[in-house]
Amino acid sequence: MEVILADNSGFCFGVEKAMNTTFKEINSNQDKKNILSLGPLIHNKQVVEELEDKGVKVIDNLEEIPNGSVIIRSHGVPEKIYEVAKSKKLNVIDTTCPFVRRIQKIVKDYHTKGYEIVIIGNPKHPEVIGINGWCDNKATVIKEEEDINKMHRVDKLCIVVQTTMSVSHFIKISQELENYADEVIKFNTICLATKERQKSARSLAEKVDAMIVIGGYHSSNTQKLVSICKEIKPNSTYHVETKENLPIELLKCYNIVGVTAGASTPKWIINEIVKKLNSI
Ligand code: SF4
Incomplete structure (x- = not known):
């Protein structure tokens, strides 16, 4: 079997930065006290478990800590969290990705200027919850086309999109939204990674017999890669988290297999999977 790895796959720059900052914190943590992360640092179970072994404890809210340091993950958090952290005099280690920070600034700015805000994205995703928290939680969140019926006509509309959405989805929904306001300003905030x-x-899915997409089952950007690959290879796209999930028997019939990985998938997991595929 020939195995081809996608040109761009695995850790993105935002996740890399969050991981490096956290490891720096682990290494300088002389007292071996818990390092606290507000939510799992990245959407990858194996990495979160590894970090837990090194002393990184995941907490759900700031109420749980009386003092000390807390890591804010690359997905970012609502503005209110910074105020709570300040009032509790917590040391904030902020790893919010600059691409997410930009969206937070846009929605705050346009909300202040009187625009209605629409976020195209998953309302349950921490990045979207965080962004909404920068415009007083007043944004309308649109995940799918059918959610557009939540909209009412407004004077001014500002549209942003979750960093990990697919470009075609953004174009389709934002075009339809243009009918809902006299003035519409759109920001394609899908990140470069x-x-x-x-x-x-x-492009890899078009060249191979089957695609393996590696990444957390809850990772938004990995799910988008799965749906893109499924558009091209509907019956031979497989989403796996680790080498144990590979459907070996099914894969035996393919000559060329492509591999891609979400932005929160570490290199060691990709390498293990490529090695196992090469052995088929
Ligand atoms: S996927 Fe994009 S926005 Fe999210 S952390 Fe990576 S670079 Fe930043």
């Missing part, structure tokens, strides 16, 4: 990974996955 996402665009590159989606483009590479698409």
Whole structure:
């Protein structure tokens, strides 16, 4: 079997930065006290378990800590969290990705200027919850086309999109939203890493017999890679988290297999999977 790895796959720059900052914190943590992360640092179970072994404890809210340091993950958090952290005099280690920070600034700015805000994205995703918290939680979140019926006509509309959405989804929904306001300003805030990974996955899927997409089952950007690959290879796209999930028997019939990985998938997991595929 020939195995081809997508040109752009695995850790993105935002996740890499969050991981490096956290490891720096682990190494300088002389007292071996718990390092606290507000939510799992990244959407990868294996990495979160590894970090837990090194003393990184995941907490759900700031109420749980009286003092000390807390890591804010790359997905970012609502503005209110910074106020709570300040009032509790917590040391904030902020790893919010600059691409997410930009969206937070846009929605705050346009909300202040009187625009209605629409976020195209998953309302349950921490990044979207965080962004909404920068415009007083007043944004309308649109995940699918059918959610557009939540909209009412407004004067001014500002549209942003979750960093990991697919470009085609953003174009389709934002075009329909143009009918709902006299003035519409759109920001394609899909991040560069996402665009590159989606483009590479698409072009690789066109060349191979089957696609393996590696990444957390709850990872938004990995799920998008799966749906892009499924558009091209509907019956031979497989989403796995680790080498144990590979459907070995099914894969035996393919000559060329492509591999891609979401932005929160570490290199060691990709390498293990490529090695196992090469042995088929
Ligand atoms: S996927 Fe994009 S926005 Fe999210 S952390 Fe990576 S670079 Fe930043």
